[in-house]
Amino acid sequence: MKRNFDDILLGSIELFCLAAELGSFTAAAMSASVTPAAVSRSVSRLEERLGVRLFVRTTRQIRLTDSGRVYFEQCRQALSQLVDAEREVTGEQAAPAGLLRISMPTPFGHFRLLPLLPQFRALYPQVRIDVHLSNSNIDFADEGYDLAIRGRAPEDSNLIARKLEDAELVLVAAPSYLQRAPVLQTLADLERHDCIQFERPSTGRRIPWTFMIDGKEADIVTDGGYCCSEDVLAVATLARGGAGLVQTYRFVVEQALQQGELVELLPQFGGSTRPFILLYPHARHLSLRVRTFVDFMVKHLSRI
DSSP: OOOOOOHHHHHHHHHHHHHHHHTOHHHHHHHHTSOHHHHHHHHHHHHHHHTSOOEEEOSSOEEEOHHHHHHHHHHHHHHHHHHHHHHHHHTOOSSOOEEEEEEEOHHHIIIIIGGGHHHHHHHOTTEEEEEEEOSSOOOHHHHOOSEEEESSOOSOTTEEEEEEEEEEEEEEEOHHHHHHSOOOOSGGGGGGSOBOEEEOTTTOOBOOEEEEETTEEEEEOOOOSOEEESOTHHHHHHHHTTOOBEEEEHHHHHHHHHTTSSEEEOGGGOOOEEEEEEEEEOOSSOOHHHHHHHHHHHHHHTTO
């Protein structure tokens, strides 16, 4: 195997990552017990080797360039894997430890996973968790995530996909809206109602509503005066305020239904679902913290 990195270069990468994490050459120098000049030389050495600028430097701060951000995420992940490998071989990592980065949609995060995280960290306090809530897709390689939860499995064969849940959809509205709205008895009546829309971030298209008709799922295009994007929880908030009808996950509005803030509509056409899928990269040796967290999620979410 050809040797690509010497001790000086590996040290430079560690100092670069420290500077990127702490946002300062001085802070990185204090953390590593070296001088700020040594950190600056290390970064310059990397920039010369790569032929790109890694930081934008001003008199007051440093900021990663686009290239620097990509390089940082890759290097941070690689260094973390080296630490995990060393701990596993020496037997030091008896318990999961290190940083775990997770991306997930806002509804699943707020109503499913985030409430479980304190329980996980009570069991494994050495694991630090970085949570990214978004309905947009992420790139594992470029953004350095360990895990993601999404509504569909990508075609990328480099990812392992495990279904966590088939979440039931439900049509709801506030009593205040129903008092002034036309009667709703059939799916055709939706045309006369204000149907709150959600725009899918990945496509920019509005998501059709899905109903069960004669035992089969059917998509129906609706329309209305409100459209939300990015945060899918916004549609439920609008519905509670009396803005109109909305189709969303039952677990999002379950409490509002119990308290009478929302009313379930057209239950005879209900029962359609959308999946939530756990994704993580194929790896010959997953870190202990990732393996442990995957097992924890599957165990606890299977009870729902």
